[in-house]
Amino acid sequence: xxxxxxxxxxxxxxxxxxxxxxxxxxxxxxxxxxxxxxxxxxxxxxxxxxxxxxxxxxxxxxxxxxxxxxxxxxxxxxxxxxxxxxxxxxxxxxxxxxxxxxxxxxxxxxxxxxxxxxxxxxxxxxxxxxxxxxxxxxxxxxxxxxxxxxxxxxxxxxxxxxxxxxxxxxxxxxxxxxxxxxxxxxxxxxxxxxxxxxxxxxxxxxxxxxxxxxxxxxxxxxxxxxxxxxxxxxxxxxxxxxxxxxxxxxxxxxxxxxxxxxxxxxxxxxxxxxxxxxxxxxxxxxxxxxxxxxxxxxxxxxxxxxxxxxxxxxxxxxxxxxxxxxxxxxxxxxxxxxxxxxxxxxxxxxxxxxxxxxxxxxxxxxxxxxxxxxxxxxxxxxxxxxxxxxxxxxxxxxxxxxxx
Amino acid sequence: xxxxxxxxxxxxxxxxxxxxxxxxxxxxxxxxxxxxxxxxxxxxxxxxxxxxxxxxxxxxxxxxxxxxxxxxxxxxxxxxxxxxxxxxxxxxxxxxxxxxxxxxxxxxxxxxxxxxxxxxxxxxxxxxxxxxxxxxxxxxxxxxxxxxxxxxxxxxxxxxxxxxxxxxxxxxxxxxxxxxxxxxxxxxxxxxxxxxxxxxxxxxxxxxxxxxxxxxxxxxxxxxxxxxxxxxxxxxxxxxxxxxxxxxxxxxxxxxxxxxxxxxxxxxxxxxxxxxxxxxxxxxxxxxxxxxxxxxxxx
Numbered sequence: 001x002x003x004x005x006x007x008x009x010x011x012x013x014x015x016x017x018x019x020x021x022x023x024x025x026x027x028x029x030x031x032x033x034x035x036x037x038x039x040x041x042x043x044x045x046x047x048x049x050x051x052x053x054x055x056x057x058x059x060x061x062x063x064x065x066x067x068x069x070x071x072x073x074x075x076x077x078x079x080x081x082x083x084x085x086x087x088x089x090x091x092x093x094x095x096x097x098x099x100x101x102x103x104x105x106x107x108x109x110x111x112x113x114x115x116x117x118x119x120x121x122x123x124x125x126x127x128x129x130x131x132x133x134x135x136x137x138x139x140x141x142x143x144x145x146x147x148x149x150x151x152x153x154x155x156x157x158x159x160x161x162x163x164x165x166x167x168x169x170x171x172x173x174x175x176x177x178x179x180x181x182x183x184x185x186x187x188x189x190x191x192x193x194x195x196x197x198x199x200x201x202x203x204x205x206x207x208x209x210x211x212x213x214x215x216x217x218x219x220x221x222x223x224x225x226x227x228x229x230x231x232x233x234x235x236x237x238x239x240x241x242x243x244x245x246x247x248x249x250x251x252x253x254x255x256x257x258x259x260x261x262x263x264x265x266x267x268x269x270x271x272x273x274x275x276x277x278x279x280x281x282x283x284x285x286x287x288x289x290x291x292x293x294x295x296x297x298x299x300x301x302x303x304x305x306x307x308x309x310x311x312x313x314x315x316x317x318x319x320x321x322x323x324x325x326x327x328x329x330x331x332x333x334x335x336x337x338x339x340x341x342x343x344x345x346x347x348x349x350x351x352x353x354x355x356x357x358x359x360x361x362x363x364x365x366x367x368x369x370x371x372x373x374x375x376x377x378x379x380x381x382x383x384x385x386x387x388x389x390x391x392x393x394x395x396x397x398x399x400x401x402x403x404x
Numbered sequence: 405x406x407x408x409x410x411x412x413x414x415x416x417x418x419x420x421x422x423x424x425x426x427x428x429x430x431x432x433x434x435x436x437x438x439x440x441x442x443x444x445x446x447x448x449x450x451x452x453x454x455x456x457x458x459x460x461x462x463x464x465x466x467x468x469x470x471x472x473x474x475x476x477x478x479x480x481x482x483x484x485x486x487x488x489x490x491x492x493x494x495x496x497x498x499x500x501x502x503x504x505x506x507x508x509x510x511x512x513x514x515x516x517x518x519x520x521x522x523x524x525x526x527x528x529x530x531x532x533x534x535x536x537x538x539x540x541x542x543x544x545x546x547x548x549x550x551x552x553x554x555x556x557x558x559x560x561x562x563x564x565x566x567x568x569x570x571x572x573x574x575x576x577x578x579x580x581x582x583x584x585x586x587x588x589x590x591x592x593x594x595x596x597x598x599x600x601x602x603x604x605x606x607x608x609x610x611x612x613x614x615x616x617x618x619x620x621x622x623x624x625x626x627x628x629x630x631x632x633x634x635x636x637x638x639x640x641x642x643x644x645x646x647x648x649x650x651x652x653x654x655x656x657x658x659x660x661x662x663x664x665x666x667x668x669x670x671x672x673x674x675x676x677x678x679x680x681x682x683x684x685x686x687x688x689x690x691x692x693x694x695x696x697x698x699x700x701x702x703x
Contacts (some may be wrong), residue, residue: 002459024477050480054510059473062466062509066477067462070441072484074477092467199441199462199478201491206453208465 006169010138011039011077011103013177014145017046017185018101019350021072021192024052024063028082029115030167031105035077035184042385057248061089068098069207070199073149073192076100079167080110080121087125093130093160093224094195097196097205099152100160101145102130106268107167108354116355118319119267122135123296123328123404129223131161131230132297134267138175141165143247144294146180150189150237157230158196159223168355169269180245188244227298234295251300253292256282260289262370265333268294270351272359274317277363288367293329301336308337310362313345313374315366319352326383347373351386362387405590407434412460419452422622424612424629426452427586429496432523433459435596436492441478443494445471445501448475448614449525468672471495472509472522479518492600499540500530503567514576514605521599522607524569525670527614535617539567543689544682545670548618552673557682564689574609574643580606582642586613587630591640591652598642611638619669628667635664636694641701649700659693661687 005013011034023042025035041047050067053372054060060076064381068074078086083104093100104122108114122132131151135144141163148161165171197205211219234251255275257263264274271292281288291307293300308314314337318327325331330348337343349366352358364384373382412433414455419426425448433440440461444450446468453459466474475495482488497506502524510522529547536549542559546552548561574581579602584592592610599606613629615622621677632638633653640652665671674682 021580022477022480024473024480048484050484052476052516054473054476055508059476059509059512062473063477063480066443066464067475067481067484068477070478070481070485072481074481088467089470170416199464201439201441201462204438204460204462206459206463206465209453289419329457337513394486399604 001179001181002176005138005140005142005172005179006033006172006174007141007165008033008105008172009037010142010177011145012041013179014142015075016041016052017180018073018075018146018149019047019191020075022050022052022064022067022074023076024053024054024060024067024074025076025078026057026060026082028057030107030171031077031079031082031103034103034105036111038075057085058089058145061086061093064100065089065093065096065098068093068100069096071194074100075102077103077105080109082126083121084109087128090125090128090130090160092208095219097158098160099149099158101148101152102162103141103145104159104162104164105167105171106164114341114354115167117169118353118355119164119354120320122162122164123320125162126297126328129159129227130297131159131227131295132164133161133294134164134296135170135294136269136271136292137170138173139177139247140249141170142177142179143241143245143249146185146189147234147249147301148236149242151234152298153195153232154233154237155195157226157233159226159230164268166269175274184244188241231295231298231300249294251295252307254307255290257289257291259287261287261312262315262365262367262374263289263291263308263311263327264317264363264370265291265293266319267296267320267329270317270319272369273358273360274363277360277367280360281364281367286371295354296332299332299336300340303334304336305340308344309340311344313347313370315347315349315370317349317351317358317366319358321350321353345373345377348383349386352382356387360386405593407593408437412438412440414460418533418624419448419453420615420626421616422476423448423452424586424614424625425449425498425527427625428523428525428592428610428612431586431589431593432494432496432596433461435593436494436600439490440492443471445469445495445497445506446532447498448527449496449498460485460682468501469505469693470509471497471501471506472511472513475520476513476516476518479520484557495520495522497524498532499524499526499528500538503569511576514573514578515606517604519604521596522605523610524595524608525610525612527612527617528566529614529617531614531617540569542566543686544674546673547670548566550553557673557679558670565693565703570607570609570641570643577646578605578607579603580642580644582608583638583640584608584610585629585633585638585640586610587626587633588640588653595642609654617670618671620667624667628664631659631664631667635659635661637661637664639694641697649697651697651701654698658689661690
């Protein structure tokens with residue numbers, strides 16, 4: 001049934017369709033309404049679940065892993081500072097191999113304070129052992145949360161998953177969303193039965209005991225290998241999803257890349273704008289294409305390399321920055337291109353931080369910069385602040401000189 | 405009191421000789437039995453269990469500060485799955501994980517009314533990391549982060565006495581809170597039994613002497629714990645319904661606090677002649693506090 005849903009409502013509907021047993025969450029803008037919708041589903045009896053309105057995000061993730069360890073299907077949601085507060089517990093959830101699913105409404109990190117979108121918060125959790133999916137619109141939010149449960153709970157994976165979507169751009173806009181029936185969902189995602197060791201009185205086990213130097217590394221390698229194997233599981237799940245729901249997803253989504261000389265790569269909602277911009281640029285004769293990375297962990301090295309192998313130049317739109325280095329997505333893209341025979345020129349295009357709109361103009365400017373670099377054949381490893389405002393930078397320089 | 409012969413804390417565990425925390429866990433699980441799920445915050449006990457002395461029930465070493473929220477999740481999950489009945493949920497955590505870093509999660513969990521028993525084994529410092537000061541270290545105690553020196557006399561504790569967790573927990577309005585001692589095993593185990601029967605959160609604060617941390621002989625753990633009660637330094641009392649006080653042990657003639665302090669190296673400097681006034685202040689504080697507890701009982 002088609003309904004007008006916001007991103008947060010779509011996330012809550014997905015958790016409801018997945019018939020989660022326990023939700024523990026703490027409010028933070030722009031995630032809050034996910035929890036509110038779920039609380040109302042529980043209050044109305046639409047969802048038979050235990051709702052734990054915890055006193056912090058650290059506790060949200062802690063209660064979620066406690067519930068998952070006890071054998072429940074669990075869901076939570078967070079954003080920004082809250083996600084950072086969960087940081088150490090994220091390692092715990094993945095180390096215990098718990099199939100928790102979390103919706104992340106992407107938002108910048110202080111200081112200075114910003115409640116608006118960029119990818120700094122979830123990319124800062126890149127190395128916690130969670131799978132990460134980045135999605136573009138409300139339909140994809142709902143679909144990907146269902147996919148996430150299916151992949152997380154697969155015995156070959158057993159790792160937690162974040163489904164990340166841009167705060168306000170996706171969380172707070174409403175779009176027509178095809179909401180599947182409970183029966184359809186059940187045929188894709190069967191009723192939950194924990195297939196991992198739980199807190200079972202008849203089979204008592206200890207969890208999170210110490211590992212000494214003679215075994216710790218092997219636990220880490222096992223986690224890494226499970227994450228790599230997840231690629232196959234994700235593809236299988238996506239194929240099955242397409243059969244039932246008629247919507248196709250891949251590790252990456254491409255647009256007009258077949259003959260593209262220039263390819264723009266990125267995550268999340270901005271990729272819709274990139275598609276629209278590509279149509280404009282194509283009409284002007286520029287051979288541009290797009291690769292949207294949907295699965296960021298595990299990273300689709302092979303899939304991306306295949307798409308980019310014939311490109312002359314690649315522009316990575318990074319809605320994040322690893323201070324003192326480069327954008328984070330850029331590093332990953334460079335790594336996937338390392339083994340190509342003809343490594344294309346790659347530019348790192350930082351844009352859209354703290355909720356600055358990535359407009360058609362931003363994308364067109366990015367593509368022009370890429371074309372220019374490609375023709376001139378100049379430098380790889382360049383960080384370009386595409387939409388930074390020079391006037392503001394100058395004002396601050398003047399101010400700093402004054403104070404100094 | 406009928407106690408099972410069965411031991412639920414298996415032998416081979418890695419605690420120090422004379423560790424009161426292990427004695428406390430052993431006594432508590434004599435009451436809670438096999439139908440127990442236990443959470444340990446990071447601390448001595450998770451190391452004790454985590455080497456090779458497994459308890460005979462499901463057990464989780466949480467993180468340092470989140471035992472209260474982990475057990476909230478377990479409580480909710482068991483309810484959601486229809487398996488909550490007849491399971492004893494227990495957090496067994498040290499004073500650092502309780503009065504300091506884990507305080508928020510504990511406060512949140514009891515505020516939400518989850519049904520579980522939280523036992524804090526209070527050895528009055530961060531003993532697992534080598535005797536650093538915690539929010540439960542008493543006035544004057546020497547620790548590695550509050551050492552005695554030319555300008556310092558151990559833990560300064562400007563507000564006089566250590567954080568009063570039992571009354572803080574009672575102030576949440578939870579059904580049952582109590583202090584306990586390993587030197588009074590029947591009193592302690594009765595309290596565990598009472599706590600496991602209440603419908604809601606319960607809290608027991610167990611004084612847990614630490615031989616390396618306090619500077620006592622391993623064989624003296626129980627004697628020192630008993631002296632703490634006999635001197636009124638660590639009185640035994642319980643609070644039901646967040647309000648009704650009962651003082652369990654009322655020494656006819658309390659021994660002087662000096663006698664308790666003299667058993668432990670961490671207080672040795674207080675016995676020096678120049679610190680007589682300090683000792684007098686501590687005695688006065690102990691007396692005033694016990695008088696206050698008695699007045700709570702009668703009000």
